[in-house]
Amino acid sequence: MVLETQRLVLREMTQADFPTLCKILQDDDVMYAYDGAFSFDEVQGWLDRQIERYKEFGFGLWAVVLKETGIMIGQCGLSMQDCNNDKVLEVGYLFQKEHWHHGYASEAAIACKEYAFDKLDAKEVYSIIRDTNIPSQNVAIRNGMTCVDKFIKHYRGIDMPHLLFSVKKIL
Numbered sequence: 001m002v003l004e005t006q007r008l009v010l011r012e013m014t015q016a017d018f019p020t021l022c023k024i025l026q027d028d029d030v031m032y033a034y035d036g037a038f039s040f041d042e043v044q045g046w047l048d049r050q051i052e053r054y055k056e057f058g059f060g061l062w063a064v065v066l067k068e069t070g071i072m073i074g075q076c077g078l079s080m081q082d083c084n085n086d087k088v089l090e091v092g093y094l095f096q097k098e099h100w101h102h103g104y105a106s107e108a109a110i111a112c113k114e115y116a117f118d119k120l121d122a123k124e125v126y127s128i129i130r131d132t133n134i135p136s137q138n139v140a141i142r143n144g145m146t147c148v149d150k151f152i153k154h155y156r157g158i159d160m161p162h163l164l165f166s167v168k169k170i171l
């Protein structure tokens with residue numbers, strides 16, 4: 001386990017999480033921000049990338065497990081992302097649709113921000129969000145973030161306007 005909140009446990013993903021990951025990453029509604037559902041190969045690539053990140057950085061997107069049931073309901077975590085020719089430490093989150101609207105994403109995102117500040121000694125953390133993704137922007141706002149920039153992200157051959165949200169550590 002990496003992190004614990006009131007209702008959630010965040011832990012590293014393993015190959016055993018592949019079926020749950022498919023439920024998240026192969027759902028068109030969840031994957032709207034990524035321009036559609038992933039193939040099985042793309043899901044495996046995503047999982048492999050998180051496992052590589054754990055090894056390289058000690059963090060990545062983690063599995064979010066509901067304490068009450070022990071079941072993985074989503075992913076939330078930290079990763080280095082390209083942004084305006086720079087690298088930023090991002091808090092990212094994707095949850096199974098049936099677990100939206102319970103505050104789980106915000107609870108997990110806040111814990112990841114605090115982990116970045118307290119354990120990684122980050123001075124600022126970011127969330128990069130498609131301009132039309134209001135639920136995700138609301139999570140960022142609940143995480144204490146404000147919008148600090150706008151830019152175009154090139155993804156799967158498409159130009160997508162994105163907003164850069166950030167929050168600074170209070171020193």
Ligand SMILES: CC(C)(COP(=O)(O)OP(=O)(O)OC[C@H]1O[C@@H](n2cnc3c(N)ncnc32)[C@H](O)[C@@H]1OP(=O)(O)O)[C@@H](O)C(=O)NCCC(=O)NCCS
Pocket residue numbers: 029030031032033093094095096099100101102103104105106107128129130133135136138139
């Ligand atoms: C982004 C995403 C995780 C947000 O999910 P969400 O359910 O809106 O966010 P939360 O889990 O924080 O839940 C907040 C909602 O739960 C409600 N809620 C219920 N119980 C709550 C509690 N105990 N504490 C806090 N909020 C609670 C809030 O009022 C809020 O309601 P709303 O949905 O009507 O605004 C989800 O939409 C998603 O997975 N989207 C697809 C992937 C994606 O876009 N990821 C981000 C890429 S940048």
